[in-house]
Amino acid sequence: MAQDDRPLSPHLQVYRPQFTSVLSILHRMTGVALGLGALLLVYWLAAAAAGPQWFAGARAVAGSWFGWLVLLGFTWALFYHLCNGIRHLFWDIGMGFELTTARLTGWCAVLASLALTGAAWVVGMVGLGGIP
Amino acid sequence: MSGPTTLGSRLRRVRGLGSAREGAARWWAQRLTAIALVPLVFWFVASLAALSGAGHGEVVAWLRGPIAPVAMIALLVVGFHHLQLGLQEVIEDYVHTEAAKFTLIIAIKGGAALAALVSILSVLRIALGS
Numbered sequence: 001m002a003q004d005d006r007p008l009s010p011h012l013q014v015y016r017p018q019f020t021s022v023l024s025i026l027h028r029m030t031g032v033a034l035g036l037g038a039l040l041l042v043y044w045l046a047a048a049a050a051g052p053q054w055f056a057g058a059r060a061v062a063g064s065w066f067g068w069l070v071l072l073g074f075t076w077a078l079f080y081h082l083c084n085g086i087r088h089l090f091w092d093i094g095m096g097f098e099l100t101t102a103r104l105t106g107w108c109a110v111l112a113s114l115a116l117t118g119a120a121w122v123v124g125m126v127g128l129g130g131i132p
Numbered sequence: 133m134s135g136p137t138t139l140g141s142r143l144r145r146v147r148g149l150g151s152a153r154e155g156a157a158r159w160w161a162q163r164l165t166a167i168a169l170v171p172l173v174f175w176f177v178a179s180l181a182a183l184s185g186a187g188h189g190e191v192v193a194w195l196r197g198p199i200a201p202v203a204m205i206a207l208l209v210v211g212f213h214h215l216q217l218g219l220q221e222v223i224e225d226y227v228h229t230e231a232a233k234f235t236l237i238i239a240i241k242g243g244a245a246l247a248a249l250v251s252i253l254s255v256l257r258i259a260l261g262s
Contacts, residue, residue, distance in 0.1 A: 028222055031215075031218045031219075031222070032219065032222060034215070035215050035219060038211065038212065038215060038247065039247060041208075041251065042247045042250055042251040042254075045204075045250075045251045045254040045255060045258075046250055046251065046254045048188065048191050048192065048195070048254065048258060049253075049254035049255075049257040049258050051188075052187075052188040052189075055187075055188040055191070056188070059187070063185075075177065078173060078177065079177075082169070082170060082173055085166050085169075085170075086170070088166075089163065089166060089167065092163060116177075120177045120178070120180075120181045121181070123178070123181040123182065123184075124180070124181040124182075124184035125184070127181065127182060127183070127184040127185060128184050128185045
């Protein structure tokens with residue numbers, strides 16, 4: 001098809017990545033990743049409904065070191081998408097387009113997502129008795 | 133001068149639906165679900181953090197509480213709707229072959245609906261205690 005030969009917006013291959021453009025693509029990547037994370041939630045709920053044996057299986061998967069790594073990643077993806085989504089909502093009402101503002105709110109989204117991920121995991125670890 | 137310079141009828145333009153007949157409905161739904169998801173996601177992560185290491189009994193007791201089943205079903209309905217809207221946007225932006233785009237969008241919509249159904253029924257089975 002002829003249209004396959006044409007360059008497509010947003011011409012990712014000719015742009016030098018910048019802080020704001022990296023955050024923008026991260027919003028999409030975390031969104032797509034959260035689709036996979038949502039399937040884990042479905043599995044967890046279905047296992048809980050199916051009974052203790054099924055739930056024990058889901059718990060063993062989530063409790064392995066790999067499960068923890070995946071859950072940590074999803075926690076951050078969720079909070080990043082949430083924080084950066086709030087930036088998008090402000091852009092929707094016409095606020096925050098100036099470059100300095102966009103950079104500042106970008107850093108806020110990154111730092112807030114890391115802080116919220118840390119807070120959630122500290123609460124979770126205290127619940128496990130992992131932190132005295 | 134006030135002739136038909138756009139494809140949409142004047143009635144459509146007044147209704148804000150444009151020539152595509154859908155107007156901003158999808159854009160608006162994505163924003164409304166986004167706003168609703170902010171408190172729901174905070175509730176969800178806080179609940180899971182509090183439930184860390186919980187066994188089957190504790191999770192069942194939690195989902196039989198007064199708040200958890202309502203909030204969880206709200207999260208699933210709103211979350212999967214938001215997810216399929218977002219994934220459709222990604223597909224429309226990056227997949228330019230009609231057949232692949234059409235197939236993927238149907239798969240996304242069907243998959244999200246099925247996943248929402250399975251998870252909501254699971255919550256209801258636990259909450260209603262069967």
